[in-house]
Amino acid sequence: MSSETAMLEAYSKREYKHGFVTDIDADTIPPGLSEDVVRLISLKKGEPEWLLEWRLKAFRHWQSMEEPTWPHVSYPEIKYGDMIYYSAPKQKPLLDSLDQVDPKLLETYEKLGIPIEEQKALAGVAVDAVFDSVSIATTYKKTLEDAGVIFCPFSEAVHSHPELIRKYLGSVVPAGDNYFAALNSAVFSDGSFCYIPEGVRCPLELSTYFRINAQNTGQFERTLIVAEKGAYVSYLEGCTAPKRDENQLHAAVVELVAAEDAQIKYSTVQNWYPGDEDGKGGIYNFVTKRGACRGDRSKISWTQVETGSAITWKYPSVILQGDDSVGEFYSVAVTANHQQADTGTKMIHLGKNTKSTIISKGISAGVGQNSYRGLVKIQKNATNARNFSQCDSLLIGDKCGAHTFPYIEVRNTSSQVEHEASTSKVGEDQIYYCRQRGIPTEDAVNMIVNGFCKEVYQELPMEFAVEARKLLSISLEGSVG
């Protein structure tokens, strides 16, 4: 027992392995938030008038809103007035090749184990690397261009494809949707835009590495992915952030639009700085992610592995508008030390024969608190809608918590909704069984945890599955003993 406890403790007290700050000259505006700041951001990015208006409208709406208190998380009050809302590395303009990129930046990626060259060569992944707020290098542009796929930084798309941005921006997550989405809409710095034309199967797995770097900078990313009729795209989002003490706010917005027969697969590995073992520091991650299955037979799938952040507040959702459309949500959320996560999904069934699947795996260690909060809503016209939800929680240590708050609202008789939830712990008997067969305790715990998460890993693209497994074992390193 004692050795197991020791290992459990060590497991839950793992250190963050990606902590460092790159000293790069950043173009930063003074801290604070006002209409002038919103105007300044818009000006710095050379945005058209309509976008500035959109930002200002969102900002005014945000001022009238109150920060939500319903999530099962607690954190000191966020001082929105003390934050810096814009920070861009000074390097400009956009570069064509990696040679032109600041070697220090490249070094950072190297440290994180995501060498861009290597990925170019080996993985065949186009990387739109977001270093703080401005995208710097975009690779594999050519291949994508040939296929007709538009994949570029958001700020660039505003100029090169204004008609698309105007049409789709805020169409899934309206500017005033919620407190953090409104804040993002007002001050968003940059992000990615992706457009897959009709009938095109995107030749590459699209990927963006988000990193938070400059001190005191909230990151407000905005991602918009549009898949036209019959298109397919798989999008990977991965995050690591340097270690630092002050809490940083991250309020991103992701919007997905799938037309008839289109498919979007969105995978996330999130490993931002979770704070030290006393709960000091760490990223506040308040993200609004939502996809709209607009067309018939469209499909949107969210897969996420959440191991980082001090606070995670995130509910990737799917609005199933088209008949026969499909929504999926696969999630692994790990909270160790003082991390808190309140995450889940919303599946809104509007069309006929719509289907949704929710698989959520929560792992709590140390004094972490992990909540699943989900909504399955079947509207009146969603004939024959079907939902299956499964939320499992795994507890490591006796001071952590696992909670589930599923909401099920059904307004149609022909629909079938099922929800299952279970909570269990890594049993001493299971560990004993493994040790008896010569497997060290830590490996045994990793095996059990990996087995627990298997259903979600299967949904991840291969490169990500490997990284996710590695992340999880690092997260839980020394936590079991």
Place this chain on the structure above:
Amino acid sequence: MIVTETTSFQEHFERIGQTESAGWPDWVTELQAAGQRRFSQVGFPTTKAEDWRFTNVSAIAKHSFAIATAAGDARLATELAGQATLDDQAVRLVFVNGQFAADLSDTATLPVGLTVRNLANDLDADDSIATGRLGRQAAVERSPFTALNTALFRDGVVVQVADGATIEPLVQLIFVTTGGETAVASSARNLVALGRESRLRLVETHVGAPGETYLANHVTEIELGDNAVLDHHKLQGDSIAAFHIASTHVSQAASSVYRNHYFAFGASLSRNEILCYHGGEDVETVLNGLYLVSGTQLADCRTRIDHAMPNCRSYEMYKGILDNQARGVFNGKIHVHPDAQKTDAKQSNQALLLSDDAVIDTKPELEIYADDVRCTHGATVGELDDRALFYLRSRGIPESLARKILIFAFANDVVQGVKVAPLKKHLESILLADHGLPNV
């Protein structure tokens, strides 16, 4: 903040503030004053409050209710109480408009170890059972309706079972509400205390004048001693135009067993809350329920189990059948406290929608702060199984009858859990009659 909708109660509070009430001990007066203060402060809840998101009580708030008196329609009350009587052998207490009706009750022969009284008498008695117990569990801050009940109660039942006593006869409590011409608010406050190693079977029946609008707002507090076993049944058959709000607060000592069977058929809006707190190890809680509503009825069932101690078990099964534009709300919360290791908690909620206009909102919640626990919950919503229908039809049973059989079978799972024979029979006949099935 005084909410404008509360005026009818507000006026009443002002009135009783001037004339003095029942001449009860100071602590009761203080308790009632606390309830009054709380309610005046918060008023009726709105759907903005998370606990009331799906249950809109504005209809109650808008209505003006007179405070019920014992009188009511005596003839009708007698008739209703007679119909509700399950068993001639039972110890029977009838409350009309929340106040004890001795002439309708049967407490002539009480078995050894059982004490039953009405609250008003108990509070005057030297050996008052309620003293030190009343208000201990049902805090006025918990719900505006608890506060309202605390402010308004004039009577209720007090049941006590002595240590080691097993009470053979059934104890039936019948609550009749009838205001005659005026819409009334009736507030009964009940207390049940079981000593160590004791056993009791309790049936609560709620009925009212058919078609009458009234508010029945009851609060029951239950204490179970070590190893005590209580089988608690509640049959809610209030008037189809009535509002029924009730909360039952249970505190369980070590190794005690509390079983609650709830059946909701009546009321335009009903909300039944059961809150169980485990104060000792090896406790067992069983909560079963069935809500069968149609028309524009709303049935809200809420349970909360506080697993505060290790090695306790809870099993919960709620089923709902919703027809026409009926609404069902289920909220089941299981809270496992930090030291409650080896907790075993199971919960399931199944709802059957018979109409496209019926609505169900279900929210099972698990909040777990201990690691060595086994907790599961499941919720399903759907219509009748096509294959089961086909099976019956392929055997020559017409579709309409096949549907009735399947609905009956769905509900019968809960009814079969009832171990009190006359009640079970009564429930079966309600179910059968409801679906036009022949009584077998």
